[in-house]
Amino acid sequence: MYQTHTAAPGQCPMRPPAPPPAGPLPIYGPDFDRDPHATYQQLREQGPIAPVEISPRVPGSPSSSAVYGYLVVNYWSALYILRNTPDLFAKDSRLHWAALRDGQVPADSPALMMMQPRDNALWKDGEEHQRLRGAITSALARVDTYDLTAAITRIADELMDAFAADGQADLVTQFAEPLPMMTVTELFAAPPEIGSRIVRHVTALFAAGPDAAQANMLLEAACLELVHVKRTRPGRDVVTYLIQAGLTDPELVQTLLLLFGAAAPPAAKAIGRTTQRYLTDAHLAQHVHTGVRPVAAALESVLWEDPPVANYSPLFARSPMTIYGAPVQPGYPILISFAAANSDPALGLAPAARAGNRGHIAFSAGVHGCPAQGMGRLIVETAVERLLDRLSQLALTIPDGDVPNLPGTFLAGPASLPVSFRPAATALGR
DSSP: OEEOOSSOTTSOTTOOOOOOOSSOEESSSHHHHHOHHHHHHHHHTTOSEEEEEEEOOOTTOSOOOOEEEEEEOOHHHHHHHHHTTTTTEEOOHHHHOHHHHTTOSOTTOHHHHHHSOOSSGGGOOHHHHHHHHHHHHHHHHTSOHHHHHHHHHHHHHHHHHTTTTTSEEETIIIIITHHHHHHHHHHTTOOHHHHHHHHHHHHHHHTTSTTHHHHHHHHHHHHHHHHHHHHHSOOSSHHHHHHHTTOOHHHHHHHHHHHHHHHHHHHHHHHHHHHHHHHHOHHHHHHHTTTSSOHHHHHHHHHHHSOSBOEEEEEEESSOEEETTEEEOTTSOEEEEHHHHHTOGGGOOOGGGTTTOOOSOTTOOGGGSOTTHHHHHHHHHHHHHHHHHHOTTOEESSOGGGOOBOOSSSBOSBSOOEEEOOOOOHHHHO
16 A cells, blocks of 8 residues: 555644544535535545545436545645656546446536546546647647737627626626636637537536536537538637647547636636625725736635635546545545645645745646646736726625625636626727
């Protein structure tokens, strides 16, 4: 058995383990949605890695099994696992997820839609991972960031033009959610009709609700249609660059799905949460226009304290092992809780020490770390800066404590952000 450190930093090695709960704690449902950090604290009391129920049994399914696995809630354990993939931990769930291999995961499980094996870099190890990731990095490297900044600004203005004269808006549904999707579809030069379908289906897939399986099927069909368009009419866009890298149609479909999923929903949640910080933190709002604390610093605080991808990066132990005192068995998915790891009390980081600090793992780490962190930051920072520049006297219309959180296991952020502001003619906002 592989043995790592016996105690995580900040923990006493002689501390007796907490008694286990009656069963693995669920990381879904109303209680979790209301206060996920309360669940993370309960799990920390069991150890740095704890068994969890990822999703329930699907009613009416022939399988009686819920989806079980582990959740990593300690920063150092998360970093250790991510940095030791693929040597000690594997990504290919076809080979390593026992319940999936044995047909015990319902085909319409919402969790399966987010965790099933796909022919893209996220789910591959070794040479296959390097080949597919190399295609992504080479394609993204050809994107002109000056043109991208101009596109984000234009899209932000178009969205605000639609409500600038109203004096009120929901900044989640009318701004934060559509902006990254529209930006990515522009990077792909997707025809409007295909782009709108992709946006709709990606949103439904990441909600991990009862329609996730249908959304996945429709999304794959829309991405394949986009690939066929680009093979016929190539251009200066990311899809064409991926085709030129030699990917097959199935690989292209799943790579496009990965890029949409990795760029758009997380960026939307980060835009929403960062904007919420400015609306509720008077000190932060006071200094944003002077440049004392730019949007970039506020974003890093959000990535530490409330990362948009709360729990993800499924992987599997290659053998039985003990990690920082926590036993882990092969065959079960291990999810990294970026939200719990970044807020781990054992780090001892004061809130002021997080602003501008990029030591968090909100973009994951190791060989599967996000290859487009800079692009993600650019989308969020440009969007929030443009929003704050254009809308004056911006204020929440409900108390901060009443802002609803997005339900679900994988993504985190405000579900709604109702605001008021001084109405303005669109021409005056430019």
